[in-house]
Amino acid sequence: MDASLPSRRRRRPAYRVPPPLTAALCAVALAAGCSPAGTAQVAAQRPARAAHSAQPAPLTQRSGNDLQTAYETVIRNVLPSVVQIEAGNSLGSGVVYDGQGHIVTNAHVIGSGRTFTVTVANSEQPLRAELVSSFPEQDLAVIKLDTIPRGLKAAAFGDTAKVAVGQIVLAMGSPLGLSSSVTQGIVSAVGRTVSEGAAGGGTGATIANMVQTSAAINPGNSGGALVNLDSEVIGIPTLAATDPELGNGTAPGIGFAIPVSMVRTVADQIIKHGRVVDSGRAALGITGRTVVGPDFQPAGVAVVTARKGGAAADAGIRAGDIITAVGGTRVTTIASLSEVLAADKPGQRVKVTFTRGGGTRTAEATLGEM
Template identity: 70%
Template sequence: MDASLHRVHRRARRLLLPVTAALCAVALAGGCSGSGGSRSGLSTPAVPGTADRAAEVAAVERVQNDLQTDYETVIKNVLPSVVQVDTGDSLGSGIVYDNQGHIVTNAHVVGKQKTFRVTVATREQPLSAKLVSSFPQQDLAVIKLDSVPKGLKPAVFGDTSQVAVGQIVLAMGSPLGLSSSVTQGIVSAVGRTVTESDSGGGTGATIANMVQTSAAINPGNSGGALVNLNSAVIGIPTLAATDQQEGGAAPGIGFAIPVSMVKNVADQIIKNGKVTDSGRAALGITGRTVLGGDLQPAGVAVVKAVKGGPAAGAGIRTGDIITKVGDTDVTTIQTLSAELASDKPGQKVRVTYVRGSATKTVTVKLAEM
């Protein structure tokens, strides 16, 4: 599949905001209409009568009622597993991961804090929690409650391979500080590669295979749950797209970290206290964006090539300017990260770079981040 169709090379904003908590609800509305008639003596197709129209209306109402029941069931099943995370100066969301009190959230929600106040569904008063570990490269973190309350309910986590465009989803969290809020939409796309802003406390992470959704994602939703109608978490809402021309959020375009990545990172942190196998590919360089003669981004200058790393092993050294990976132009450090985000350690890629007046292309075997 053409990777260019599955990448969104845009900046996105983190979803965290200091506000007081409140409660939201979801409503569903719908309707139908139908009428018909015929003139006496004309040969026209039969038109359903009153009884037929009544049956049609009843059938539509049954479908609507069934869907509403599905929504209410999902909310009843999952919302008790979604918590509010208070860092002291901002609010975010989290998901109860297991019955030992582990909660998974975004790295940008926890920031540099080590202790937190967590509001769970089974208690009115916040509980204290501590950071287990944060993995900013994929904007995920795990915190743990100091004391596990009775009735704490872990969420059910789904299967990324079963996520498809068009599926109905609900986003749950604390948008704008309104705890236990729910919005609805669909899966708009899968396989997106998105770069988070590195300003205002964002991690600057470039994350591959994200789920795009039309469900409203607002500040405070970070770390919450994107769930399907089977009551399974399929992602963690993390980013909202920004309109580069108009400024501000682009309505109806939000992104969630896929559940496969969430489980991989959380399981490693819980078992080892840190991520030991990121599954992310790396060139083994420290780089910075450089400008061309027109003062526009023109490549990534190698500030340092890690000794024994992939780039150094292929002959790339400090001062070289990387301009392409494969057939894709590299103009900024963000586009370089986006191009590598979907690659795997051990994979071989062609890297084009400029040294002085010479342009060179080498094959690099990627390492792990």
Template identity: 65%
Template sequence: MDVSRARRLLLPLTAAACTVALVGGCSFGPAPRGERSTQAAAPLAANELEDDYRAVIKDVLPSVVQIDAVDSLGSGIIYDGKGHIVTNAHVIGEEQNFTVTAATGKEPMAAKLVATYPEQDLAVIRLNSVPAGLKPARFGDSAKVDVGQIVLAMGSPLGLSGSVTQGIVSATGRTVSEGRTGGGTGATIPNMVQTSAAINPGNSGGALVNLDGEVIGIPTLAASDPELGGGSAAGIGFAIPASMVKTVAAQIVKDGRVTDSGRAALGITGRTVLDDDYEPAGVAVVEAPADGPAGKAGLKAGDVITRLGDAEITTITSLSEALAAMKPGDKVTVTYERAGRADKVEVTLGEI
């Protein structure tokens, strides 16, 4: 519907409403004092919100960068004053060297890979030379992120450096599995922040920011609708929570790798199996090392896992999502089939 058409549809309704009101004494005279004060407050509140937006953008945008690799382009956030930049692993890909450009338009800078952590789709790179005035971002508390919060997404969507979109936190605690097509890592990521702020290719690795100027997440994924041929679903994007970003980045900066993921693992290599109707029916164990959690519990190659605790397991993705809700050291009952017979075993989960 174009704008002129929309106005033509709205005008008769407005007129009709006034005609009905006139029967009861509709008036176009001065509004009562209480109504006038409410009308005056509305533009004032709008101006204050606009000022908040501008202040946050001015504060945070200098901490957001564009990252150019040979085969990809994305965004990043300045993590500290030593030139470390945190971004998505899928932005980095297999590259080692990058060109980094500040969102504020300064000269491009060279950077090198420190380490990637594809299991959480995070990575850290470091500037070869730290420029004067480098401004690290402030990361917020993920526990305080709430549905309805106004947020701004900052990055380089479609290569448009320094772009800002706005929306709200539309859900929290989402577990989302990332595909491997289009350069994805295939990671299953728990506790993601869902937002209505527009997230487009190039936003990955950038900043999702609250009105206190704190980074509450890294935009990573946009939902897709298979019925639309896999196209992005408008207004549904996901960001890795700041708590996980800080945990992973701190370990990479300190040790050059992730030493404590906090992510539960069953300790198998598996594949999805189909039933007689060609529907996903479980995860077949391809390999279960004897010293791993599953192997120690007695699971072995050829077993088909159908439940993990209370969660039904039909695919590798559903198994990953069930594990994402658990912690290393948790004891869980695994239901499986072996040679056509169902059985159960208790497994103490390990760590990714």
């Protein structure tokens, strides 16, 4: 990946989902009006209901000197569509996807839960919701409210093709307090491929084409909305970078959001079919593990199983082989294999380099679907 952080030794950054914000911790924050380290700030009282307003004029028609008014307008338009999700002992966020009560969020926010408590902006009482389906491979999930409250407002979703470096964006979390659940920044980069760790609550997903932003990503934002100044959701905030030189502490100003194009693809399929039927993600059809070489450095991916009928098995790759390259790109770890495949498409033919019995071999594989 090209998302390395500048340092004297230029160590590769790590990525992790923000740790879950526990209900107990939230209660402490509410009582004390404080912001514990590593958590989103939570207001000491529930805000007044946000008024619904007309859609704002396009950004190009606004005065460049009226940025504050633009921020306030975006918050009024979008924050009512951002909800708080309580999943067991943890709290996260979600975005109202449509008027039928569907809410899109991160798979890591809901975990293994099946039922949830959701607080929406226009209802004083928490509402019950059930899981429709989760797609951990893309860290996305859809849940559905049992009862649709009057005036439920679906968010407007933007166009990934129009997201550009330098655009001003706001990251929004659950609406417990407007000032403490909104952060601002810019789009720092697009097209990043990032792997999230399975440890600490992540799904282990490798996600392509992510939007990098300087807006703070924390437990109050994860699963919420990354929004442009035209009040459109352009991504779902999901990951924060960690810097090895800071003891894997969060690297300030480096967060990532799942692009809106993938959010729509996954959410639309889940709502229509109850699951993802066409991920668009390439796969070799193996389970594997990272192996190290004589220097104790990662040296490839050992095939543990090759699924019958899968791309690897059909190409003659079998358990015990060690994959070292795909399509000419070196593979040293499970994460690097996932990153290579994230850029490919099902049906694409690639050359797979692997070792067997001390010798190096190559095979042509037609990639399957995740």
